[in-house]
Amino acid sequence: MCTAEDHPARAAARARTTAGLDARLVRCRACPRLVAWREETARTGRAAFRGQEYWGRPVPGFGPPDAALLISGLAPAAHGGNRTGRMFTGDRAGDLLYATLYELGLASRETVTGRDDGLELYGVRVTAPVHCAPPDNRPTPGERDACRPWLAREARLLRPTLRSVVVLGGFGWQAALPALAEAGWLVPRPRPKFGHGVRTVLAPASPGDPPLTVFGSYHVSQRNVFTGRLTREMLREVLAEAARTAGLPVAE
Numbered sequence: 001m002c003t004a005e006d007h008p009a010r011a012a013a014r015a016r017t018t019a020g021l022d023a024r025l026v027r028c029r030a031c032p033r034l035v036a037w038r039e040e041t042a043r044t045g046r047a048a049f050r051g052q053e054y055w056g057r058p059v060p061g062f063g064p065p066d067a068a069l070l071i072s073g074l075a076p077a078a079h080g081g082n083r084t085g086r087m088f089t090g091d092r093a094g095d096l097l098y099a100t101l102y103e104l105g106l107a108s109r110e111t112v113t114g115r116d117d118g119l120e121l122y123g124v125r126v127t128a129p130v131h132c133a134p135p136d137n138r139p140t141p142g143e144r145d146a147c148r149p150w151l152a153r154e155a156r157l158l159r160p161t162l163r164s165v166v167v168l169g170g171f172g173w174q175a176a177l178p179a180l181a182e183a184g185w186l187v188p189r190p191r192p193k194f195g196h197g198v199r200t201v202l203a204p205a206s207p208g209d210p211p212l213t214v215f216g217s218y219h220v221s222q223r224n225v226f227t228g229r230l231t232r233e234m235l236r237e238v239l240a241e242a243a244r245t246a247g248l249p250v251a252e
């Protein structure tokens, strides 16, 4: 159960730093279905990971508190982030994402295994609009909305340095734009449509603040990669463009 004080909107609003936000987030129990699923999955595990202790809690964003580029996915995978406790860590989607960031000079390692593997991201933070693993990788709209204050606050805390966002997948796009609006940017109406390679520039709500460029990319899911909908080159192009837009040095 979640008390009024623990509700994401209140708990997130009290955070003054990304570390403080992460510390509050990992205690969140606002979505009964997702709490039950993440904990059940952690208890039963998967044969391939026998003997490993699952994280089984909300998975916080990962990366420096002064990131210029934010990458926002969908939600942690049951045996990926929900197992390792770090975004995009422990599944093939994450393997592709981090290997591509490494290729671009934005990550310290090509391969990632867990929270203690020493991975560092350079100017990049990875997160999701839903922080708990959902059954079938499908959060409900209600769960998406319940989790929004965490992403909104994260983006707000990053606002002094944040210059671009890459949103992975259509669901993530629908979830991220309202969160970015709450965080202090103006989202046009009607909302820009999702597509791979689309980009939209959000003006700041406060005059004088810098704008934010939002890029769409197909999600790095195994299915998208397997079917060829998303190739490594396609992902690389979007990430490189977003990083350049954010003013980050990119390895050519």
Ligand code: SF4
Pocket: 008, 025, 028, 029, 030, 031, 034, 035, 058, 130, 131, 132, 143, 146, 147, 148, 150
């Ligand atoms: S999905 Fe988000 S709001 Fe729901 S329990 Fe997890 S962290 Fe809390």
